[in-house]
Amino acid sequence: MLPEPYDLLPTTARQSQTIATGDVLFRQGARTLGLYVLKTGRVHLERVGPNGERLIIHRATSGTSFAEASVFSERYHCDAIVMDAGALIRIDKSAVLAGFANPDFARTYGRQAAQQVQAHRQIMEIVxxxxxxxxxxxxxxxxxxxxxxxxxxxxxxxxxxxxxxxxxxxxxxxxxxxxxxxxxxxx
Amino acid sequence: MLPEPYDLLPTTARQSQTIATGDVLFRQGARTLGLYVLKTGRVHLERVGPNGERLIIHRATSGTSFAEASVFSERYHCDAIVMDAGALIRIDKSAVLAGFANPDFARTYGRQAAQQVQAHRQIMEIVxxxxxxxxxxxxxxxxxxxxxxxxxxxxxxxxxxxxxxxxxxxxxxxxxxxxxxxxxxxx
DNA sequence: TCTGGAATATGATTTCAATCATATGCTGCC
DNA sequence: GGCAGCATATGATTGAAATCATATTCCAGA
Missing domain, CATH: 1.10.10.10 (Winged helix-like DNA-binding domain superfamily/Winged helix DNA-binding domain)
Incomplete structure (x- = not known):
């Protein structure tokens, strides 16, 4: 199933799709559709710097979500490029924003996010x-x-x-x- | 003032306090009171491993919050020890949990958290x-x-x-x- | 104004992780 | 069953960052 908290959103908010190597899910500057949950495969998020430098922002792996912040933005701030074929679920931006009106969704989202931040901080300390x-x-x-x-x-x-x-x-x-x-x- | 989204909570949810080097804000296993926003000074979060190893989880710096996940937990999972004297604000766990019933607070929290996660991912890639x-x-x-x-x-x-x-x-x-x-x- | 501490900056040396190389065991699949 | 690919494992060498050292500049505060 879908990971928390997105399992609490209506099923109409999800679109499954398969992805092939080289596919571009979105480009920097494109209107935001929502976030993604990667089921299988690999996706890179890349940004182009002011002087044209390519910079990998994130490498998404199976079972994780990415582009969560796009829900709060008009435009994507990076490119999403499929490195290995697989499958993913797109979750509508509007459904997530609407979900915050549901305290259950909001708290689950908050808990997940807070725990993720903690995990990141710990890994950074260890690294x-x-x-x-x-x-x-x-x-x-x-x-x-x-x-x-x-x-x-x-x-x-x-x-x-x-x-x-x-x-x-x-x-x-x-x-x-x-x-x-x-x-x-x-x- | 207080950083987003905590500025949206009632002022009664905040307690300011000064901290001295060596102070212990909370201990692993203690009942959770809430999260903290560090105004000045330095605070270490440390955990004791199964075999007694001390492990730094996080080093909080001025202007940042810590122990956010404690809002969703009965007990603290680490110790908070003041390394440099300063000042901080404690934000009540119950006020944050109640805040999620307010879609404005919930969305602001979500946006902040999502952006923080993104920033962490990028730093990890760079590191x-x-x-x-x-x-x-x-x-x-x-x-x-x-x-x-x-x-x-x-x-x-x-x-x-x-x-x-x-x-x-x-x-x-x-x-x-x-x-x-x-x-x-x-x- | 003097002083102490921190940031900036760079040189010399050491250390230790990256790199390159190689071997074996295990697993899936044709 | 055999082969390809990957995880496991370890040795030898290299390279680059850590460490140690030192000097200057800047700033805050006594």
Whole structure:
């Protein structure tokens, strides 16, 4: 199903569509239609700087929403380009704006957003840790190691090699257990 | 005055207080009172991991709010410790929750939160750029260089030395102008 | 006006993560 | 069953940012 809080909006507010690599969902300056929930595939949000520099704003991954702020804007402020084919749901801007009149939707939206902000702040703190070993340890303590080590490394802004080495060092220091190939947990 | 959207809440929902270094605003597990807007000073949010590891969750700076998610929780999930003396305003949890019944407050909250999420995503993308010179350039294009270079460096998760060197390299490459000591802008 | 602290700025050295390379195990699929 | 692709894992080398050091400028405040 749709992630909170958008599951509370009328089903008429959603449009499913499949996307192919290279598709452009919207362009900087185009009138805003709403936000998107990516089911599968990959989408990049890119902005062109004042002197023509391309700048990636965000890389959306499966299960996440993007362009939420477009709901409060007349025009998109970046391009959305499909990197890997997949599927997504577009959620009407007007439905979201109307949804804020429903305290249930509004509170759920607020809770989700506040938790997301907190998670971002924590990741930024962790990414600011210089030593790979300390960073990986903090990432584990924060519960960021749930999927593959490769994904974990990307979230920590480390190469997977550096992450594997740090994991091994932590295991050798007795701070982390490695019960089986590819699984690590706090000692 | 108070930053959006909290300026829309009744003044009775606010309590001003001064804070001294070492003060503890709340502890992990304590009943939640609400969120805070820091006027001056510095506050750290810290969490204790399952095995007793101290982990900084967030470092709040002047003019920003923190513990927003506590509004949706029974207990605080981290400690708030004053690092530098200053002043702050506490905003009642119940007033915020009640505020969501007001569509104007709810939409303003939603807009603020969505924009903050976007800003965080962009900073995370920029921080993921490995080369200091590219990172600094992206930071400038994104408009992150507004205060001091020292603050800019901290936002980029670079040392200020590395940032100064990157700025000099960008100036020498003609990509950035340095009209006067301490001021840099796109060429 | 003097002084202390912070920002600006840059040089020298070190360290440690990125990069490059290689190997193995696992999984899905043709 | 075999092959392709990916995650896991680790070694060797390189490169670039951190660290350490130092100097100047600027500003606030005593």
């Amino acid at each position: 600011g840790i210089r030593r790979a070993e300390d960073r990986v340890m903090a990432g584990i303590v924060a519960g960021l190691l749930e999927g593959t080590v490769v994904d974990f490394a990307a979230r920590l802004q480390l190469t997977h090699e550096a992450t594997y080495r740090a994991l091994r060092a932590l295991v050798e220091a007795g701070r982390v257990n490695n019960p089986s190939r590819g699984t690590y947990r706090l000692a | 993921g750029i490995r080369r200091a010179e590219d990172r600094v350039m992206a930071g400038i294009v994104a408009g992150l260089l507004e205060g001091t270079v020292v603050d800019f460096a901290a936002r980029l998760q670079l040392t200020h030395e590395a940032t100064y060197r990157a700025l000099r390299a960008l100036v020498e490459a003609g990509r950035v102008n340095n009209p006067s000591r301490g001021t840099y802008r796109l060429a």
